[in-house]
Every structure is written in C-alpha cells, then in structure tokens.
Amino acid sequence: MPIDKVAAAAYHIPTDLPEGDGTLAWQATTMVVVTLTADGHTGTGWTYAPAAAAALVTELLADVVTGSDAADIPAAWAAMTRQIRNAGRPGVAGYALSAVDVALWDLKARLLDVPLVRLFGAARPQVPLYGSGGFTTYDDDATTAQLRRWVQDQGIGRVKIKIGESYGTEPERDLHRVALARRVIGEAAELYVDANGGYSAKQAVRLGERMREHRVTWFEEPVSSDDLPGLRLVREHCAADVTAGEYGCDLAYFTRMCQAGAVDCLQIDATRCGGYTGWFAATAVAAGHNLQVSAHCAPNLHLPAAAATVNLRHIEWFHDHQRIEADLFDGAADPSGGLARPRADSPGHGLTLRTAAAERHRVR
Template sequence: MSRIEQVTAAAYRVPTDRPEGDGTLAWDATTLVVTMVRAEGMTGTGWTYAPAAAAGFVGEALAAVVEGRDALAIPAIWDALVRQVRNAGRPGLAGYAVSALDVALWDLKARLLGTSLAGLFGPARERVPLYGSGGFTTYDDAVTAAQLTHWVHELGIGRVKIKIGESSGTRAARDLRRVALARRVIGDDAELYVDANGGYTAKQAVRQAERMREHDVRWFEEPVSSDDLAGLRQVRQRIGADVAAGEYGGDPAYFTRMCQAEAVDCLQADATRCGGYTGWFAACAIAAGHNLEVSAHCAPNLHLPAAAATPNLRHIEWFHDHQRIEAELFDGAADPSGGLAAPATGEPGHGLTLRADAARPYRTA
C-alpha cells in the first residue's frame, strides 16, 4: 500500500494579457487553484480554475479525508470525497476542489507506477483534435484578427471560436459584424464556432443563427443559458445546427435531463469541475450511451491525457486564457501546431510540473 502522506493546495491569481469578456461576464484576472498529493517521495499535481476559496476548502474539508489512504485506490477516495461534500453541494466550489484533488491523485498514481498518465488510461488516439478559443467581446477588431491569424495561418489550427452575445445580447449587430470579420480572417476552409455564454433569449438566438448562416458557423455554444433546456431544444429544432449546452459541472441529474431533452449535439465536459478524471470518464460513458460525442471544456493541457483515452471525443477547447497560464506556470505544456496535440508519453504522470518560481509572484492563498 502506498499511503498518502500529505495534501496541500494553493491559489494563484494571474492577470489576463488584456481585458477579457464574453456574453455575460468580464474579467481581468484568472485564479488557478493547484493541489498536490504526496506518497513515497512522489508528488501528484492537479489544478482547477476557481475562486481561491477552493484551496481553503481542500485544507478545511478534504485533506483529512485523503491523507492516510492508499494512493492507488482512487475510486474509494473519490467516493469518500463526494460523500464528504454532501452538504456543501457537489457542483460549484466543492466540485472544483474535488476535481483538482482527483487529477492530482491520478497523476500521483501514474508516477508511483512509473508510467505516463496517457499510458495508464490507455490511448484511443495518439493526438487529439483541438480548436483555438478566445475572440473575447472586449477585443477590438485588430486584436481579434491577430489572434485568429495566429491560430489559423501561423499554427495551422483549422477550428476557431469567438465570443458573441455581448452585454447579455444587447449588442447583436456588433456580434454579427465580429462573426463576419472572423470568417474573412480565417478564410473559407477553417471551421468557425461561436459562444454566446447564455447571453441570448431563445428567439433572439434563432434570429442570430439565421443571420450567421452566410458565414458557415458550425458550432453555436450556449445560445441561451445551459439551465434553459426548453430554450436549447427550441434553438436546436429551429436551426438544426450543432449546439453545445454548456459545460457539465458535476450535477448528474442535470446531465441526464440535458441528454434526454435532446438539446445537445455534443456534450461539453470539464474535468476541472465535474470530479476530475474520474468524473470525466463517467460523463463520457453516459454521453456515449446517448450516442453523443464529448468536447473538453478549457484547461487544455489537463484534459489531454483523458481526451486521448476517450473514443467518443470530438475535440479539446484550446482556451487562450488557460493555455497562456499553463504554458507560463508549468513545464511540459503541449504544442497545438497543426490543430492536434499529443499528451506526454515519455514522462511520468500527466507530464506537467508546476514551476514554483514562476507561480510564486501570483500566489494569493
């Protein structure tokens, strides 16, 4: 038995490279919560993008549940963690904390066994398709065009996504103008996706979708709030396009309702919110049972090993904000050139190591 000796967590607030916003929120910094689990001289690392309070929650409520247990018995630990957060609510802050710990546990297990996490999971593919994601509503045309040009014409990424639904849907004309700009920049061959982050009403989303047809938009994400299943169904029935209902945050009842409502063409799952890698594979199995593909939401480097092991994967969101942080604060970040990324196979675990010196200036908890 490899007993877990110590569990720690820390929060890092990293400023954005410029102001960012979407249909319903705006921000100038992103908080990374990192968990570390130690056993037999090895350290497993996990992380999530969440309020700094998630780091405190790990120490207050979860560390004692994990310490002393067998590091290889992850299903038993995960079950104990889920029971521990019963009254705190499995989605939300507690879900972020459980997710980060689960990722750290899987990373630790692979390191203890002397193998890569991709090897431990078993590959369904060697490289994972991805799409460039950013195009924030706060960007002017020049910044938007430069980012899209970098992805498509410099890195060779053939799929890109921009944010629309600006100011909760009150700037629909600017949204359409930005979609037209994106298509002009990327050309006819690249796939164009949009994400309204729930900024529109259902009827407004249908109108916008009709107006975007001339620009060949292939993916319309969260046209209305992901809680509005009736609205999602209405949009899907009216426009017949791919619609992602938004990220799965760890509520199994919501997940099942979403699939049964036939409101989605492809499920977005987020391992940093839905229970780590354990939650990811459970979500992917349920999705497969409904004949749905899965797209990984954000945290691209964290998702790579699991995404490569998922037969019904469509792609990973190569989210600008998170990729920038992971490349700056971790050694081992992947290269997205050509629109495909490969998980680490020559290093133990997920292959990423926190660079303590780089992270230290951003630490808040």
C-alpha cells in the same frame, strides 16, 4: 502507498488583455493547484476557481484523503463526495474535489512510472483542438491578430469567438465580429461561436439564421445551460451544432441534458465535474445517448483523458488557460496543426508546476 500529504495553493494571474463574453468580464484568472505526496512522489491537479476552493481542499478534503491508498482512487473519490455533501455541489466544492481527483490520478501514474494516457488506455495518439478566445472586449485588431496566429501561424483549422455581448443587447456588433472572423480565417477553417448563455431562445434562433452566411458550424451555449427547452428549441432551428453542458458537475445534470435532446455535442470540464473520474463517467453518459463530447477549457489537463475517450470530438484550446499553463508548467503541449499529443515520455500527465514562476501570483 498511503498518501502522506495534501496541499493546496491559489494563484491570481492577470490576463494579457481584458477579457469578456456574453455575460461576464474579467482581467485576471485564479488557478487553484493541489499537490499530493506518497513514497516521495508528487501528484498535481488544478482547477480554475475562486481561491476559496483551496481553503475547501485544506479544511474538508485533506483529512479524508491523507492516509488513503494512492491506488484506490474510487474509494478516495467516494469519501470526498460524502465529505462535501453539505458544502454544495456543483460549485466551489465541485472544483476542489476535481483538483484533488486529478492530482490522485497523476500521483498514481507517477508511482507506477507510466504516462497517464497509458494508465487510462489510449483511444488515439493525438487530439483535435480548436483555438478559443475572440473575447467581446477585443477590438477588431486584437481579434484579427489572434485569429491569424491560430490559423496562419499555428495551422489550427477550427476557431471560436465570443458573442452575445452584454446579455445579447449588441446583436449587430456580434454579427459584425462573426463576419470579421470569417474574412480573417478564410473559407477553409471552421468557425465556432459561444454566447455563454447571453441570448434568449428565440433571439438565438434569429441570430443563428443570420450567421448561416458565415458558415458557423458550432453554436455554444446560445442560452443558459440550465435552459434545456431553450437549447432544444435552438437545436431544432439552427444549422450549427448546438453544444452546452460544461457548468454541470454531476451525472444527473448531464443525463437530463442528453435525455432532453438539448445538444449535438456534450461539453465536459474535468476541472468542475469531478476530475478525471467525473470526466469518464460523463463521457459514458454521453456515449449512452450516441453523443460526442468536447473538453471545456484547461487544455493541457484534459489531454490525457481526451486521448483516452472514444467518443471525443475535440478539446478547447482556450487562450486564457493555455497561456497560464504554458507559462507556469513545464511540459505544456504544442497545438501546431490543430492537434496536440499527451505526454507519453514521462510519468503522470507530464506537467510540473514552476513553483518559482507561480509564486509571484500566489494569493493563498
């Protein structure tokens, strides 16, 4: 079936509280949604990116996708990759390509009238997840309330908070918040931290040593994801698993990270690395180096692909994105018990944008 229409829109959604991590703060998140139509069916993809990604879809990618066969996703993906050669990748162009690719896979599954996880081929019926938030902008009360909701109310046994505040200049507050998190979640739940590249390598080693008493088992991006020697140094001296990789948008980047021995688990973001097509290519690279992968953010988008990935560890149930997806889409998953199931009772990824609800946030 030929694709007859490509459309893109951008929505700017305020956060429920100010959010921040080791290197950035924000009070709203922009989601770019792409829709493709063929034979009366609509496929939907999205990414969390500047509104410019929607313009790039319209200006550069729509023409190469329109008229292509909805079944031939590799051909469309290759054509889009050629088209954005001079637009820069990774970056906004990578976000735009990713959203279109997700929409292509959703459209194909809907045309075939099968759930997307069945089109991929399931490796597991449900996917482990961890609650992610604990922003550096939260006070102790907000952090406590969020952690309790995950662990006590929803039964999620893995949680992550942000550290590395103000580019690593507040290490004592970081450690205070780690200790608080452990007290709130108790001894049974796993505790993860994410510095978003806020520390230097030696500082991260020192902080990692001091976090041992709180049994932190996952240290995400202790230094920049671009600092492969620094990641390897932290990994060699840290009791927690070191992970990074979500900002890479090409296989060469993921390959370098794996070959450098920089991480214990590779993070992959389908909304940045080329959609579902890019996801499965990156998971294959990780598998070739005997590494597990974790899905970064956009939890409902990742569910079908994560359930089809043999070397998956878990997905990130990121507070900012899961709130948006639950509010603006029908069909969002339930994380209760620390496990989520991809939709197997409807075609495609099973999510449908609530256009009227989203319209008030539209900026493009």
